[in-house]
Amino acid sequence: MIDTASERRALAGRLVQAGVLTTPAWRAAVESVPRELFLNPGVFLQEEGRWRPVTAVGSDPEKWVKIAYTLDTLTTQLDGHLTADQVSEPVAGLPTSSSTTPALVVGMIESLDVETGHQVLEIGTGTGYSAAVMCHRLGEDNVTTVEVDPEVAARADAALEAAGFSTWTVTGDGLLGHPRRAPYDRVIATCAVRRIPHTWIRQTKPGGIIVATVGTWANGSGLAKVTVNGDGTAEGQIIGRASFMQARSQAAVPVSGDLSARTAYADSDRETKVSPLMLDEWMPAFLAQLAAPGAQYVRAATSEGAQLLYLFDPERESFAEFTPNGDGWRVRQGGPVALWDNVEQALTAWQAAGSPDITAVRLHITAGCHTYWIGGLQITTRASSHWIGDESALRWRHRLTGP
Structure with a gap:
């Protein structure tokens, strides 16, 4: 040794x-x-x-020690069961422990x-x-x-x-x-x-x-x-x-299948006020999760190579589909929750507040809800994603269930 x-x-x-x-x-x-x-x-x-x-x-041994003392995250399990000693060749899989x-x-x-x-x-x-x-x-x-x-x-x-x-x-x-x-x-x-x-x-x-x-x-x-x-x-x-694997019981099942079928019937179609590409940035992505709890951000492409972006909330059977439109984007939304309306409102309020960093976010927790706020603008969202706002604080509230 x-x-x-x-x-x-x-x-x-x-x-x-x-x-x-x-x-x-x-x-x-x-x-x-x-x-x-x-x-x-x-x-x-x-x-x-x-x-x-x-x-x-x-x-x-020297190569193994070099791996062990890297600052990288090291994956130790795939797909909830597979460990490195069980295979000898490169494999596909989803990291489940590290x-x-x-x-x-x-x-x-x-x-x-x-x-x-x-x-x-x-x-x-x-x-x-x-x-x-x-x-x-x-x-x-x-x-x-x-x-x-x-x-x-x-x-x-x-x-x-x-x-x-x-x-x-x-x-x-x-x-x-x-x-x-x-x-x-x-x-x-x-x-x-x-x-x-x-x-x-x-x-x-x-x-x-x-x-x-x-x-x-x-x-x-x-x-x-x-x-x-x-x-x-x-x-x-x-x-x-911070980036960690999700708690097992809360891990979302990745959206798969025919995405065009999932987005076939829309209730609205309009131009976006802000680009959905903002969701590739850390702070906008954090805000999006507060505004649309349960939503997943999905990237795809057409057979011709055109870029497609989606928000899906399988639990609420809702979606937002984004397609390029000249210099901007269009969004089609369907289901009982207008996902992008809620996310867009949070993003525009954040921009109006000067686009503060994630460390500006404060939170208060009770047995029934989490409340997040930044500085002094207010927007409140509950589990139904219904927005209630005034001009005094940027605030998100989640009504919670479970332990």
Whole structure:
């Protein structure tokens, strides 16, 4: 086995240089936890649209260590079951578990503002690396980590044991938290959620902090940091961009099939006020998810190569189809929810407010809704996507159901 102490120190140095690792205690954790232990049996590297398996066994040790200490996110599972040791040639597939870039994971851990003795609940164990880093800082008995996939949980538990941490590794739905070990001082989620479940708030002590990625689009999610209040509410802000795999039970099924059939019957057809290409940008994409919860952004092309863009909301049986129209775009909308009307209103209000960055977004959470706002313009949306607005604040409200 290669001694990776120098690689760990180099990784910590790169994270310090990037500005995400600022605390001596967390630096000591990064320098102590061997990331390679948490990548068994192997990883998938993307090459030309496919995934090439690379395993620790059979790989050149120096090349394997170089992979292990990259700042890249490393995919460890495809399609909910396939691991790198099960195939020998590049394969197609959808990533379902990974070792997220240390730059994001360590930055989130720093954002928790932990103190000695704090109890932390982690949602989404994954490989177990982030749990190990927290165990080094806080002690193994102060970290509880929940993973929904039994096989992923078993591999993470074995890796944690190999690293010397017999922590609380739980197999279950992380959206429900883990009440048996509650209350917690801190909660961190290494998967994306549509909203912060109120179960996490109920299981967090007043004054406790929750850090989680909210959003369903990989290119438009926000890293939320909220403080729990004594009355069961929480409030805070979006502190940056983040991209994680969706929580398994909330993962959207990709829209497929004959898209022309899905958009055959429209209720309206008009020119857009803003370009739908804005949805390729992070902040507009984040706003679109607030304005049209459940919608998916889909790119396609005609047989002649013409570009087509869509918004689909399968749950509400609604769509918006965009086609180029000279220097602009036309939108056809169908179904009970005018998806683009809602998104467009949010985007134009945001532009009128000076197009602030995602870190300007504030949020307030109750048992019944999430409210987001920027500065002082107001727009409110409920689950039906009905807009109510005045001129005092830019605001979105989601009526919520479930835990």
